[in-house]
Amino acid sequence: MxxxxxxxxxxxxxxxxxxxxxxxxxxxxxxxxxxxxxxxxxxxxxxxxxxxxxxxxxxxxxxxxxxxxxxxxxxxxxxxxxxxxxxxxxxxxxxxxxxxxxxxxxxxxxxxxxxxxxxxxxxxxxxxxxxxxxxxxxxxxxxxxxxxxxxxxxxxxxxxxxDLWEFVKLSTASGVMLCLEFWYYRILILMTGHLQNATLSVDALSICMTMNAWELMIHLAFFAGTGVRVSNELGAGNGQAAKFAAKVSVAESSLIALFFCILIIAFRDNFGYIFTTSSDVIQRVNQMSYILGITILLNGVQPVLSGVAVGSGWQAWVAYINLFCYYIIGLPLGFVMGWVADLGVTGIWGGMILGGTAVQTVILGIMTSRRDWEKEAQKASQRVNKWSTPNPDDQTEEQQYT
Incomplete structure (x- = not known):
């Protein structure tokens, strides 16, 4: 919030x-x-x-x-x-x-x-x-x-x-937007726990999710930096500068994600040894490394686009998008691929990534690319005027000058 x-x-x-x-x-x-x-x-x-x-x-x-x-x-x-x-x-x-x-x-x-x-x-x-x-x-x-x-x-x-009620609404939208995303990946672990031979699957998934979390920290920095830069530029009335900042952030973050994706695939037989010596777990991690690589690639884009949304004040829209993509598309697809198609933890994770995160990233990408950023700057100006009062020091100086 x-x-x-x-x-x-x-x-x-x-x-x-x-x-x-x-x-x-x-x-x-x-x-x-x-x-x-x-x-x-x-x-x-x-x-x-x-x-x-x-x-x-x-x-x-x-x-x-x-x-x-x-x-x-x-x-x-x-x-x-x-x-x-x-x-x-x-x-x-x-x-x-x-x-x-x-x-x-x-x-x-x-x-x-x-x-x-x-x-x-x-x-x-x-x-x-x-x-x-x-x-x-x-x-x-x-x-x-x-x-x-x-x-x-x-x-x-x-x-x-x-204006506390208006603040509550914006804070709630911000919280829901992020919670729907964080909870989504916690549900992945819960679903995996109900598979046959769940201990092995959870062990392997925990290793992959830990690697993903370490790498994701880089892109969460881009999430924060993009949100600040976009909000600063929109507040200053520079819509095109905000758009340019979004493009640069997506490009830089994506290149970093591509590097780590290649690294994970190249060392898929070995990175599991950081956490365990169990050959069964290592083999399962190896099988899941390609899904981990796709997840890391999406990490390069999705958090940055979420940062653009936060900086622009689109939290309510993104909350609805997250609800639709993650819980109406992603979870059912993960269930079908995991249990109906009998693909186990790889199917659950793959379905949730392809049906949830990938679709959400595409929608946010289209939403961001088609925005009229000059209008977004005008909306930001209106929001600033609505939510703020004139600086008392400025008023005093104006009265003295008058």
Whole structure:
């Protein structure tokens, strides 16, 4: 839901309505904090929920204990994620990078302290996570509020409580858009768990999905960068510059994806040894490497197009597209290829990729290429005017001049 700030803050920054960025940030904090409260029952009643879903009692009970200890981290998300988007939209990525690096080292130390020295076990790991996430937030908050963002942070404002419903709608559309995609690949693992010889299939799929996740991090960077660049250019009224940024991002990301796709295919017999020495698992990974290569190729395009959508404010449209492609086309096709055609995990994954991700990528590509980017710039200008108020400093200067 915090990705709504990539649209609003990015376009406001491009339009030089810098003072609105802090107000958008505070609105996001309010909305996401309320959503955290709504999600509390899932954490509090994690054990009975997991038992209802068929999880073993031991795992369900331990998960329930850990979920309660993770509540502080749960609430930290509502404050840290918007803060990261707030800085990202102002091209202050290196700030979040260095803070993340320092906190990573700090997290390793306190994890060792709580888990091994104090012998708190898995609860200690949860406490370490709580502390690290909140430290990240307070460090970034100090950076923002102590003078390093003088134009975009002008202090806390009651204006943050206005237009909350409109903000909720855009945030919800952003959240649904991304959740439909993330959940899609989690369902792939769940479906694989119901196959015959599921342990072998899940082992091989886990290796492939881990490789995919590592490579996907590169393209998620393009997703974030494209969203910011497109929103900045549209906010500034430069529709053609936004279009050019989208083209460059797709081209660069696709070339990187092609390189890794070739790498995976070339070393398909060997990369599984990073994770296991089981010959059966290695053989299954080898069989699935071609589907992994196709997935990596799609990674080069799909996240970038999603970044264009976020930067342009198309989240609601993309949410419908994701619902249609992933859950109406992809999942049924994966079921048919996996069970009816008896292709196993390769069929499930192949059906979900070809029927879901590939179709979604094509639709987003057509949608992006056929847009009138000058009109998109006008829409961004209208959105900025609708969601923002004039800068009080500008009004004061104008009155003095008059």
């Amino acid at each position: 915090a990705s709504a700030l990539e649209t609003l803050c990015g376009q406001a920054f491009g339009a030089k309505r810098h003072h609105m960025l802090g107000i958008y940030l505070q609105r996001s904090w309010i909305v996401l904090f309320l959503c955290c409260i709504l999600l509390l029952p899932i954490y509090i009643f994690a054990s009975p929920i997991l038992k209802l879903l068929g999880q073993s009692d031991d795992v369900a009970e331990m998960s329930g204990v850990v979920s309660l200890w993770l509540l502080p981290m749960h609430f930290s998300y509502a404050f840290l994620f918007p803060l990261q988007r707030f800085l990202q939209s102002q091209l202050k990525n290196f700030v979040t990078l260095w803070v993340a690096l320092v906190v990573l080292v700090f997290h390793a130390l306190i994890s060792w302290l709580f888990v091994y020295v104090l012998d708190f076990g898995v609860v200690g790991a949860a406490i370490a996570l709580d502390i690290s996430w909140w430290v990240s937030f307070f460090v970034l908050l100090g950076y923002v509020t102590c003078g390093w963002c003088p134009l975009s942070w002008t202090g806390f404002s009651m204006e943050a409580f206005s």
